[in-house]
Amino acid sequence: MTFQQLKYAVEVAKCRSINKAASNLFVSQSSISSALKELESELAISIFTRSNQGVELTSEGRQFLSQANSLIQRYEYIQSLYASEQVASELQFSISTQRYPFAVDAFVQLVNRIDDPRFNLTIRETSMDKVIDDIYTSVSDIGVIFTSNLTEKMIKRFLQTRNIEFHLVKKIQPCVYVRKGHPLSGSLSLKAEQLTDYIYMAFEHKQGESIDFSEEFNLIASRQPNKVIVVNDRATAVNIVCNTDAVSTGSGLLVKEFMDDRIMSIPLEGYSDKMNLGWIKLKNRQLGEEGALFVNLLHESIEKAILFTEKVRAQSRS
CATH class of the missing domain: 3.40.190.290 (D-Maltodextrin-Binding Protein; domain 2)
Structure with a gap:
């Protein structure tokens, strides 16, 4: 499981569309579909159900996304702490x-x-x-x-x-x-x-x-x-x-x-x-x-x- 896969899953859940998520993240639709398939296979769960109307979170998917969101937020916070060399170190x-x-x-x-x-x-x-x-x-x-x-x-x-x-x-x-x-x-x-x-x-x-x-x-x-x-x-x-x-x-x-x-x-x-x-x-x-x-x-x-x-x-x- 990678942070990239987590970001893809979070964005798809937010957009309720793999196509729109791909556009927002500037990647191909097939890249997101493959990443999600690999993630679901690794975790042995179904995160989304897919239909002509888009995608919906499963009950397992909702539980997974609550954890994934926390990890993403923590990851982005850590990045922000050290992203700029101009920011003075914090006591x-x-x-x-x-x-x-x-x-x-x-x-x-x-x-x-x-x-x-x-x-x-x-x-x-x-x-x-x-x-x-x-x-x-x-x-x-x-x-x-x-x-x-x-x-x-x-x-x-x-x-x-x-x-x-x-x-x-x-x-x-x-x-x-x-x-x-x-x-x-x-x-x-x-x-x-x-x-x-x-x-x-x-x-x-x-x-x-x-x-x-x-x-x-x-x-x-x-x-x-x-x-x-x-x-x-x-x-x-x-x-x-x-x-x-x-x-x-x-x-x-x-x-x-x-x-x-x-x-x-x-x-x-x-x-x-x-x-x-x-x-x-x-x-x-x-x-x-x-x-x-x-x-x-x-x-x-x-x-x-x-x-x-x-x-x-x-x-x-x-």
Whole structure:
């Protein structure tokens, strides 16, 4: 199968006529007919039905054309990127992160620091297993995840098999997220056992994936909650915590620029375990100027979030 055959099929489908398609593409009708016959033979399907009124797509043909159109569009996009030597090269940089507002804050600061005339920056907020997969497949340059004493051994072994290195940024005391006015909101600290009677909010992760890849801090010492809500994006999570008596666990770090002032976090006591916040990349991949800048900004954003979180807690106690 060639791109030329795909282009012929797409044009014939658009024109509903081999003769008109041949005229538009400046080729002979017999060339298109032969190319389509070879394509149908190779794929063992009939793409078109032919009659005196022209050609019509078969059901198999419609399915094939939906894929062919995507390939053609991607092919033309790649051609356009490199067709002109006059066009300046485009800065490309991508980040995948667990659902951390401080990572988004660092990304925003990065955007404001870049002065290139052309760039394509990407940030993906997703589950830990997807962050690791994005780094492994080079979809992203840098990933932001956490480990704990409990999960560190397993996760680092998993990273090592994929030639990925983990760089620690900060060790954080795990915390509980609650709304202001929650029955637990007046506590200076909380124990895991105090959470079991409340709805526990968790982020969705791949079915069958180890609990070590959970977004939340693992409350292994506590019994499983009776009521659980599972979500897959940070905005929904914040709204649920702010409008119900649901609780969740995590770093507890609040970022001023991205904070809903109805939410607060309370340190989780009784754990010597910490959340090890850090970033990952492929071992053989150079960090680059943008990567180095993002890492510096990530350090700054986490430190800034720590100070702001302490300020919010002090105000709630006064």
